[in-house]
Amino acid sequence: EIVMTQSPATLSVSPGERATLSCRASQSVSSNLAWYQQKPGQAPRLLIYGASTRATGIPARFSGSGSGTEFTLTISSLQSEDFAVYYCQQYNNWPPLTFGPGTKVDIK
Amino acid sequence: QVQLVQSGAEVKKPGSSVKVSCKASGGTFSSYTISWVRQAPGQGLEWMGRIIPILGIANYAQKFQGRVTITADKSTSTAYMELSSLRSEDTAVYYCARDYDSSGYYWGYWGQGTLVTVSS
Numbered sequence: 001e002i003v004m005t006q007s008p009a010t011l012s013v014s015p016g017e018r019a020t021l022s023c024r025a026s027q028s029v030s031s032n033l034a035w036y037q038q039k040p041g042q043a044p045r046l047l048i049y050g051a052s053t054r055a056t057g058i059p060a061r062f063s064g065s066g067s068g069t070e071f072t073l074t075i076s077s078l079q080s081e082d083f084a085v086y087y088c089q090q091y092n093n094w095p096p097l098t099f100g101p102g103t104k105v106d107i108k
Numbered sequence: 109q110v111q112l113v114q115s116g117a118e119v120k121k122p123g124s125s126v127k128v129s130c131k132a133s134g135g136t137f138s139s140y141t142i143s144w145v146r147q148a149p150g151q152g153l154e155w156m157g158r159i160i161p162i163l164g165i166a167n168y169a170q171k172f173q174g175r176v177t178i179t180a181d182k183s184t185s186t187a188y189m190e191l192s193s194l195r196s197e198d199t200a201v202y203y204c205a206r207d208y209d210s211s212g213y214y215w216g217y218w219g220q221g222t223l224v225t226v227s228s
Contacts, residue, residue, distance in 0.1 A: 001170075034214040036153075043203055043218035044145075044153065055208060055216055087153055091213030096169035097143070097155040 002026050002093050004100035006086075012108040013078050021103045023071040023088035031067045032092035038102075039084045047086075048073065075105075083107055110134040112204050112219035119225045125192040128222045130204030137185035138162035141212040144178060144189040146200040147221075156202075158212065159187060194226045 003026040013019045023033070031051040036044035046055045048064035051071060061076040075082055088100040115129040130142060143158035157168035161180035168176055177190045187204055201221040208216030 032213070038153075043205075043221055044215075045218075046208055046214060046216045049208065049211075049214045089153075089214065091211075094213070095155075095157070095167050096171070097213060099153040099155070101152045 001096060002029060002090050002098050004088055004090055004098050006088060006100035006103045008103060009101070010104045010106060012106055014108045015080060016077050017108075019075040019078055019082075019105055021073040021075075021086055021105070023066075023073070023100050025069045025071075025090055025092075027093075028068045029090040029092035032090060033064075033066070033071050034089045034091065035062075035064055035073045036087045036089065037082075037084045038087065044087065078105070110206060110217045112206060112217055114202075114204060114219040114222045117223040117225070119227065120194050122195055122226055122228055124194050125190060126194060126224050127188055127190040128202050128204075128224070130187045130189070130219050132185045132187070132206065135206070135217075137180075138182050140210050141207050142178075142180065142187040143205050143207070143215060144176075144187075145203045145205055145215075147203070148197070148200040151200075156189065156191075160212070161187070191224075194224075196226050198224065199226045200224060 005024045007022045033051045035048040038044045052064045085102045085104045087102045111133045138161045144156040159166040159178045166178045180187045204219040205215035206217040
């Protein structure tokens, strides 16, 4: 099973600032990585797949990069609606499809 | 647009079973996969398994093998997840999710979640 880790666990950012979230896989997942955003009481929302492709309707301030074992989600200028928990998920080796533990982005 | 509507909250006794439904509308049900993902209170996301409705083939995470059964009824565009031998650690919100682009591996459409509480 591929184990996903994310850092930091919590990221405190001021509105308008840049946020950089990291995700690491225990072995290479090529570019088979997705990112989700989850707000309290809501289902996750797909942001990025294929490590860097934005899903339909996702603002351009969200960008993904990386391949192999190291990945990054960047939010270029945080808006109030971006404060949430972010999960990465690999789909290169399965079952199981696995998620990272999440990074909470909160207001500084 | 695609919508997934799940059945309501359940309270179950340890050792019993629960069956959660997920009715899809919009899109072509059989052409995509439906996965089940759960989230324990205050915890992260955990994939349980998936089904390809057009084939009726299900795959499961080994952790749940033998305890979970995922089925689909093409005639009603409804997927089901049944979890047996429930224990307190199974208390969670259970989500169904449809793949974004028929890849089967990442999900662009989610149900609203069903809270399953296991308590004596």
